[in-house]
Amino acid sequence: MEGIFLLGYPINHGLNYLYYLFNCEYNKCGDKLQSLVFAPSHITGFFEIIDHPHPMIRGSRGAGVVLDQGVLTRVEVCEGNGEIIIKTNGNINDYHSREDSVTYKTLDLLKKQFTEIEWSNLHITINHELNVPLEAGFGASAGFALGTSLGLSQILKLPLTFNQAAAVAHNAEVLLSTGLGDVMGSMVGGFPLRIEPGAPGFGKADKLLPPENPRKDTDEGGLFIIFKSLGTIETSSVLTDPVKTNKLNSVARDMLQRLMLKPQVTHFMDLSLEFAQKTGFIDPEIMEMVDVLKDETMGASMAMLGRTVFAISSTPDNSLEGSGVARIDHCGCRII
Ligand SMILES: Nc1ncnc2c1ncn2[C@@H]1O[C@H](COP(=O)(O)OP(=O)(O)OP(=O)(O)O)[C@@H](O)[C@H]1O
Ligand SMILES: CC(C)(CO)[C@@H](O)C(=O)[O-]
Structure with a gap:
């Protein structure tokens, strides 16, 4: 394999920088138990909300794309007095309140499910490092939840499989209305098609085949995601507004079927733009x-749900000033 390597990882990989930072800190951690989870960011192009009384089945149908940038979570556990420290990019998480935090919610769900664990004798630190914008359609909240559930499940040897641990993350997202299909999307990787709603192990997902690699000269190959964010939209403000949810559901109703009849990346992007426009x-x-990027890429639209434009392209070059570029992560969420 060609390329420049740092700590055994090719430095052209989007994850490498974060991996390097975490590895440097690793030595300072003594004999604490710790785990590292990478949850790649999932951008939704279009979605339909499927309500259900059971949070494991509640969710969305739709289609999206997964980036090689996202949330890296390091969980550390040692003996203590029940302290919980949560940090995002090195800062103590003082997000609104504990009740609103998807990380706390995920932890609480694990505590309720596993009462035999002596949680009050543990000191838990959860460090999220993210390199995508928050509340801007990159599904960061799903990354926080996945890092917490998978990390703690691994360290504490909870009797959960990979999907079952991820389902706790979905549960937290759905209960807080911070996401419906991002946990599934991040787990699947590539271009996820969420065929039936629900948590991993409950819902049903597939993915688009990547189009033929137009850049045979690169070892990673494949496509680029170009994006630029102008601001935030709080997902819960849309998901709890019946006028908005009725409207978006009526627009999305037949979109997944249409994509399944012609399951191609360009068609996914056309449908995403149709969704963004018809929903308003x-x-x-x-x-x-979008107009700037549409002509020079395979298609551009708005990331749901954020004031963010995204486009899929065979080249990172584009004329949108200040845009970010990512690769596609085909592997999905993983413990590293
Ligand atoms: N600084 C922060 N640190 C940790 N968690 C945060 C922080 N800011 C927000 N959150 C969590 O993320 C949630 C916001 O999720 P939201 O779904 O709006 O954003 P997102 O997942 O980034 O975007 P989207 O769902 O549109 O893709 C909050 O409810 C909170 O739980
Ligand atoms: C609701 C949503 C658009 C928020 O990112 C996403 O979770 C989805 O597609 O279900």
């Missing part, structure tokens, strides 16, 4: 950026 989610500023 897209505003003139985002549309302007």
